[in-house]
Amino acid sequence: MAAAQKYRRRFVSFETDFEGMVANRGEVVLISHDLFAMQQASSWGYSGRLVAGTTTQLTLDRAVPFTAGQQHYVGVRFPDNTFHVQPVMYVAGETDTLTLSQPLPSAPSADPNNPVVDYLWFFGINADGPVKRMKVDSVDVLVVNEGELTALTGRGTVAAQIARLAVPCVVVTLGERGCVARRGAELFLQPAFPVDAVDTTAAGDTFCGALTARLSEHAGLADALRFASAASALACTRLGAQASIPARTDVDAWLAMQVDDPARQAALAVYCGIP
Structure with a gap:
């Protein structure tokens, strides 16, 4: 763990007293188990x-x-x-x-x-x-946003980027556009549900939690993406972080009233570079 405080730097090892691991709001903290990457910190x-x-x-x-x-x-x-x-x-x-x-x-x-x-x-x-040095080839399901995808794969269309990742399943969240996923050679598109957003603080965490919950119930990937997108959309209509996360019953009830829009699906495909 390397803690960069405002006026001084120090390296904290496993032998350092816990007092040395205290970090306050406003400080920048990097935690890594990759010692080689730490030695190469000059690259970033x-x-x-x-x-x-x-x-x-x-x-x-x-x-x-x-x-x-x-x-x-x-x-x-x-x-x-x-x-x-x-x-x-x-x-x-x-x-x-x-x-x-x-x-x-x-x-x-x-x-x-x-x-x-x-x-x-x-x-x-x-x-x-x-x-840069994150190892993902042993991950079963990788969820990243657009910026993280570029950091892992380099630039290009979303379709080209996710094809470069050597993981069985990758899900890319695309904000108000929705999300795209690849499982093997199969691609899945899930447009975002239009809502009047008031706070997006917990949108990403809600999406990941809902996706994990549905996949743990052995739901299909398309179903899990739709459920997670609905949960994330509902979270955006409420203020706060944890307080905005909807209950399962709320998501199920709201999702039952939604009608998929083929035009939004087509627009998402174009954005991702999927023919």
Whole structure:
């Protein structure tokens, strides 16, 4: 465990007293069992919390150096645990202000539900991000968001990206668009259910929990995706995190009233690059 506090760094091993493992709100903590990856931290070696941010410009809590002739990237971890990796325009020397070549889906400083300090950033010359060395080939079902998918597989269409993952089943959440899954060579599309969202804080966790619950009941993947999407949609209509997670009976009752829209299915297929 390596804890990067505001004014000092320290490495905490298994022999370190628990006092050394105390981390306060606002500190950046990295936990890893991959010692080689820890030794190679320079490949993605700068991180912290945002001070301010629009969709195309980020102000960091520390200056970061650029290397001439290299493409640089910034990864932003949103409070809802989505992760977005974007290329950064080159600046000679060091700077604490980054201009993105591609916009983020929303402006951190304009978030009505979370302070900008809750947005974590990672900076370096690799587009892979902090999950670069994650080993996933022994996973049965992998659930990732779009940014995490890019971090694991590189860029391309969603269909091409999930084809590169050597796992039996992968599910990719695509926010308001819905989700796509691959099991073996078979693809599954599940458009998101349209709702009047008031708080998306627990959407991802609700989706994963509902998906796991249905799969543990030996439901088919298509059925599990539909159920999880419904649960996630309902969570977005309520304020809070744990308090917004719907009961099973609520999901079943709400889902029974929904009618699938072929147009949304077709639009999702186009977005994912599925013919």
